[in-house]
Amino acid sequence: MITDVVMPGFSGPVLADRRATVRPETRALCTSGYVDGEALQDEALNPGRTFLEKPFTRDDLVRKVGELLDSPIDAPRG
Secondary structure (H helix, E strand, O other): OEEEOEOOOOEHHHHHHHHHHHOOOOOEEEEEOOOOHHHHHHHHOOOOEEEEEOOOOHHHHHHHHHHHHHOOOOOOOO
16 A cells, blocks of 8 residues: 555554554555655554655655565565
């Protein structure tokens, strides 16, 4: 799944956690364009997740998705 870190009502990491209760093998790519990307990145990084700061290119997105799918689900990524 690809989700923004900051959304109305709850965060992308919360959405990823909720999804993981149903499908634990689901991986999440969290994105954000906020200046304080390091704090948001820390919130986004759990096993099965990675972070991509906005703005990003199509090539950046393809690379991050590939890294996420190729890595073990039980290790945090950045």
